[in-house]
Amino acid sequence: MAIRAVARSAGPGIERAPIGIAVAAWVIALIGFFPVLYLVATSLKTEAAAVVLPPTFIPLPGINLAPTDMPPFTFAPTFEQYQTILDRGFGPFFGRSLVAVISSSIVVLILAVPCAYALAFRMVEGWQDTLFFFISTKFLPPVGIIVPIYIIINNLQLLDNIAALLIMYTAMNLPIAIWMLRSFFEEIPPDVIQAAEVDGANVITLITRIILPMVTPGLTATMFIGAIFAWNEFFFAVSLTATKAATVPMFMIGFVTSEGLFWAKLAAAGTMAMLPVVIAGWVAQRQLVRGLSLGAVK
Incomplete structure (x- = not known):
């Protein structure tokens, strides 16, 4: 009782x-x-x-x-460890990480939205194979493809360039973004799409004025998850950059020396590296919850 x-x-x-x-x-x-x-x-x-x-x-x-x-x-x-990492130039590494992650996240959304729209509303024969092909690219371990990627980036003269990270982060997150956005788009009632087409809306108008406003939480969740993957990425950041385009992972490697690991400094750098994700997640938490729960309840 x-x-x-x-x-x-x-x-x-x-x-x-x-x-x-x-x-x-x-x-x-x-x-x-x-x-x-x-x-x-x-x-x-x-x-x-x-x-x-x-x-x-x-x-x-x-x-x-x-x-x-x-x-x-x-x-x-x-707080001496924080002072030490700031004195050693943590700021520029941090800034380059932000530039690479934010720019790649924007490019991913620009490319993923029309792809997801086509897979959700303009299905053709073999669309399931196309969708599987997108997601199957995530099956490849980075270490298994680093040699051809390194050769291509070197031939493009993009080694130690932020553009190399932009390309890799975009390629890394695009399949997941397409997969997620397609599932969000499928939650839109078909009658809404048909009504807009009857009213004469073209594809661009349909996407920008009808679909995207209805799945804003899903866009936020997709962008946030992709940004986390890019922010936490270590292998490509270390393999394709050296000094001019070095990001936070390269900075943290400096505390792993032949003399041993500087645990306190590594922890201070790791704590600083967590801040953007924590702050962004706190600011966008309502949109994230709504976006990640889209389609959970029928």
Whole structure:
């Protein structure tokens, strides 16, 4: 009776989960989020504190003790690692990553929208084979195709050029974008498309004024997922750039030396690299939820 009363107080059609399920959900969420918290905590340590065993993850500001003299699982936080990576020129690497990711995401949408429209509303014989061909390009491991890609990029004189990353990120994310947008377009009632065509709308008008406004959340989700894939990409960024077009992955490699790994500096650079994705996800969270749930309920 008490559970029913709580459910009624939560509003019509809303039932609250049992306390045990809620607690279990929070525990699982914390376990999943713990590596991120530990990364941020490591970025606030000195290099000596970053390798202390047992590991520490609870910051205690205002305490000036040696890492081995701190209370269990605690450390004295410092921002010296962030100052170090900024002094070593993190900004330009970060900026080039933003340029490569944002520009490739825009190009992907420009190319994917008409392709997805054709596959959703202008199906011809063999369209399923075409769709499978798009997605099958994701089956190839990057290491298996890097040699021909390197030769092509070199012949185009695009090595160590942002344009090379733009091409690779676009090619990498275009199949996924086409696949996702096609599924979003299929949620549009056919009557809407037919009515617009009867009114004389051409393909460009149909796409820009009818279809895209109806699937704006799907566009946001598609662009965001593609941007995450491009932002996290490591292999092509390291293989095709050196200095002039080097992005965040190349910057982070500088902390992997013959002397060992500089864990605190790597953690600080990793934390800084997470910020754009976290901020963009927080700003666009409503559109993302709506976009990723399109078609989930019939």
